[in-house]
Amino acid sequence: MIIEVPNASHYEESGFGYLNLAWTEAISHLLHVNDAKETWWDASADDEDDDAPSEQEQRFWQRVQKHLGQSLSLSVQGTEFLLKGRIARISPYLLIANKVAEWPKQNSDGNIRFADFKTVDAQDLCRLYGAVSENPLDDEFTDLFTQLRRKRNVLVHSVDNSLKLVAKEILVNCLVVSEHLIGQQKWFGVRREYQVSDVEDYEDSCVNCVLGREFGILMEVLEPAQLHRFLGLNKRRRYYRCPSCQGECADWGLRTLSAFFPTKEPGQRELYCFVCEETFDVERSKCLDEECQGDVLYEDDCLTCGETQDKFRW
Known part of the structure; x- marks a missing residue:
């Protein structure tokens, strides 16, 4: 047998x-x-062709x-x-x-x-x-x-x-x-499961930080058609800071813009993060920093420039 x-x-x-x-x-x-x-x-050592x-x-x-x-x-x-x-x-x-x-x-x-x-x-x-x-x-x-x-x-x-x-x-x-x-478009979920199983004393923040860095690299190196095909993402869409990932991964220096509005309807308030898969109810108000064009705030922080609004009220 x-x-x-x-x-x-x-x-x-x-x-x-x-x-x-x-x-x-x-x-x-x-x-x-x-x-x-x-x-x-050394940036000065780079070729003239960027x-x-x-x-x-x-x-x-x-x-x-x-x-x-x-x-x-x-x-x-x-x-x-x-x-x-x-x-x-x-x-x-x-x-x-x-x-x-x-x-x-x-x-x-x-x-x-x-x-x-x-x-x-x-x-x-x-x-x-x-x-x-x-x-x-x-x-x-x-x-x-x-x-x-x-x-x-x-x-x-x-x-x-x-x-x-x-x-x-x-x-x-x-x-x-x-x-x-x-x-189709299952790979990022596979990566999450693998990272969870690979991390001793599992913490969401550690996994999200790893995936957040990978997300940033993929947004940089993949062509728009590849991003859409494999991850379902529009490279030309406007992306914002994720309130959760930015806080959890502060020690990592994570600056990835991984959150977006699912549709193009004006005035949307539900912001979704591709990395941590959380949804946030945001405020649509103009950032008080005159140099920032953002209008998406969460708990008084601008999710475009990252600045706290109290900084500009005095």
């Missing part, structure tokens, strides 16, 4: 974990670059290529497990690749552990899933998975100095995988 047979949730849990590790590695370097630009990198990376930034990305390689490899591993989870929902036995004549020997109790079997190669997972599912994967996903596996194989088995990994591309790849194998 085949024993210790994994179910879909076992594979999916591993897939979530590996994909989150890949994301954490890639986005940590973008956060480092962002912090470095604001604090210790859109071009400085020599300091170019050297940094060259140094972390192996780290980005680890991130890419983890993303491929996570994708494989999520695919296996999809197949295991139908039947985990479909993943066994051995011919019956090549099955492992039974133990003294007449059993064979599932883990002792050879499972289907990664290159065959999409084809297998397409053969047994009513909803096969589309070309965008299968082409991406093939490209990622090839890059991973080069990193693991060879040396290719022309292969340059980009952190933003790894993030976008994770978002594409998440859309196809987890669900």
